[in-house]
Amino acid sequence: xxxxxxxxxxxxxxxxxxxxxxxxxxxxxxxxxxxxxxxxxxxxxxxxxxxxxxxxxxxxxxxxxxxxxxxxxxxxxxxxxxxxxxxxxxxxxxxxxxxxxxxxxxxxxxxxxxxxxxxxxxxxxxxxxxxxxxxxxxxxxxxxxxxxxxxxxxxxxxxxxxxx
Numbered sequence: 654x655x656x657x658x659x660x661x662x663x664x665x666x667x668x669x670x671x672x673x674x675x676x677x678x679x680x681x682x683x684x685x686x687x688x689x690x691x692x693x694x695x696x697x698x699x700x701x702x703x704x705x706x707x708x709x710x711x712x713x714x715x716x717x718x719x720x721x722x723x724x725x726x727x728x729x730x731x732x733x734x735x736x737x738x739x740x741x742x743x744x745x746x747x748x749x750x751x752x753x754x755x756x757x758x759x760x761x762x763x764x765x766x767x768x769x770x771x772x773x774x775x776x777x778x779x780x781x782x783x784x785x786x787x788x789x790x791x792x793x794x795x796x797x798x799x800x801x802x803x804x805x806x807x808x809x810x811x812x813x814x815x816x817x
Contacts, residue, residue: 688813733810
């Protein structure tokens with residue numbers, strides 16, 4: 654009983670390092686709102702600058718808007734990295750929890766043997782099949798989550814570069 658209490662992980666240990674998903678969504682939404690007016694200005698000053706390259710005012714405004722686009726791109730890249738880092742950290746913690754669960758199952762098995770509770774072959778195989786299905790489902794969902802987040806990141810980055 655003491656071992657279980659010593660190794661008990663609480664919810665704060667699992668999620669204390671991660672940013673709130675709402676904060677990330679808000680940042681992404683703010684970047685989306687900034688992008689549209691900047692792209693409109695970019696189009697306008699791109700035309701002005703290319704038609705009248707002798708005016709330094711147009712050149713300066715064009716450079717400012719390019720800097721703004723680069724700034725948004727870097728913020729989006731940073732946000733994408735934060736999401737990846739959070740995903741990796743969650744995966745590490747989940748794998749650590751999986752190891753703890755396996756250890757506890759082994760201890761449970763040893764305790765059952767000490768109490769001379771006979772495990773029937775059918776029960777053991779059913780439990781193994783159930784555990785394997787759960788592990789497969791977790792891996793399947795995790796892989797799809799990673800694929801979807803990668804696709805969304807790629808689409809967002811392509812949209813930003815295509816609008817340049």
